[in-house]
Amino acid sequence: MPELPEVETIRRGLAVQLIGRSITEVRVRQAQLRHLVDVTALQTQVVGLTITAVERRAKYLLMHLRPDRVLVWHLGMTGRLWVGPPTEHDAKHDHLIVHLGPDLEMRFHDPRRFGMCFLTTRAALPHHPRMQHLGPEPLSSAFTSSYLLERARGLRKPVKNFLMDATVVVGIGNIYASESLFLAGLRPTREVGRLRYGHWERLCTAVKQVLQAALDNHGTTLSDYVDSTGRQGEFQNHLLVYGREGELCQRDGRRIKRLVQAGRSSFYCPGCQR
DNA sequence: CGGTGGACCTGCTGGC
DNA sequence: TGCCAGCAGGTCCACC
Numbered sequence: 001m002p003e004l005p006e007v008e009t010i011r012r013g014l015a016v017q018l019i020g021r022s023i024t025e026v027r028v029r030q031a032q033l034r035h036l037v038d039v040t041a042l043q044t045q046v047v048g049l050t051i052t053a054v055e056r057r058a059k060y061l062l063m064h065l066r067p068d069r070v071l072v073w074h075l076g077m078t079g080r081l082w083v084g085p086p087t088e089h090d091a092k093h094d095h096l097i098v099h100l101g102p103d104l105e106m107r108f109h110d111p112r113r114f115g116m117c118f119l120t121t122r123a124a125l126p127h128h129p130r131m132q133h134l135g136p137e138p139l140s141s142a143f144t145s146s147y148l149l150e151r152a153r154g155l156r157k158p159v160k161n162f163l164m165d166a167t168v169v170v171g172i173g174n175i176y177a178s179e180s181l182f183l184a185g186l187r188p189t190r191e192v193g194r195l196r197y198g199h200w201e202r203l204c205t206a207v208k209q210v211l212q213a214a215l216d217n218h219g220t221t222l223s224d225y226v227d228s229t230g231r232q233g234e235f236q237n238h239l240l241v242y243g244r245e246g247e248l249c250q251r252d253g254r255r256i257k258r259l260v261q262a263g264r265s266s267f268y269c270p271g272c273q274r
Numbered sequence: 275c276g277g278t279g280g281a282c283c284t285g286c287t288g289g290c
Numbered sequence: 291t292g293c294c295a296g297c298a299g300g301t302c303c304a305c306c
Contacts, residue, residue, distance in 0.1 A: 224299095
């Protein structure tokens with residue numbers, strides 16, 4: 001479901017709703033997510049702790065608990081974190097329920113169970129196996145055309161797969177990879193080792209532009225994405241190629257094509273993208 | 275080492 | 291109506 005703009009939108013909502021709140025109970029209905037959730041750790045180590053910050057790294061949400069714990073979430077394809085007043089009813093696929101006093105709770109809901117939840121400490125977080133190989137944040141100053149040129153040197157993989165490689169750059173998934181490549185005028189199949197500095201300049205700018213625009217529109221809701229308050233995104237109304245196979249390109253009127261790369265659909269305009 | 279294909283899950287849609 | 295194939299916003303690991 002969620003790429004950087006969606007996860008960041010969720011983070012912003014969670015920060016407002018959760019900072020200053022204390023965890024009073026954790027209920028686990030289904031521990032088998034992407035990895036088995038450590039139920040004992042959750043139930044013995046976080047109860048009584050106060051949430052001091054909600055951060056994001058890549059597509060991970062980091063809830064900092066005073067004094068030194070970090071509760072980490074990943075939403076996979078269909079994960080949702082919903083915060084609101086407590087309800088009696090456990091919906092199907094509500095796997096983890098975090099109680100935050102008598103008047104508030106957070107529910108992790110994930111039909112496909114590709115999401116994750118694990119507990120670590122502030123000191124161990126940077127060395128966690130899921131964190132330590134992550135590339136730069138695309139909206140940071142570390143993400144530049146020179147960096148991309150350097151990372152791509154000698155590689156033969158298609159630029160679409162390169163963009164979705166989290167060791168290269170984080171946060172870009174299937175939607176924003178296609179959209180960025182359209183904006184940059186590059187075919188998703190181009191081999192990265194053969195691209196020149198000018199291509200990387202265009203692509204770097206395009207990625208930042210697309211992600212910022214999606215963030216300004218609170219993400220993309222294709223079917224079920226909502227933020228922590230239940231609000232849908234709006235960026236689906238601005239997608240130029242993703243999910244538009246057979247439709248006419250808004251720029252040059254050619255038919256948008258779909259192809260499969262590494263098992264995922266890519267969308268591009270054969271006229272605008274070379 | 276780099277790159278691909280399949281695995282992990284459930285749910286929805288469209289064709290027959 | 292039922293059944294089945296194909297598809298879906300992510301990540302990881304075995305295998306060439």
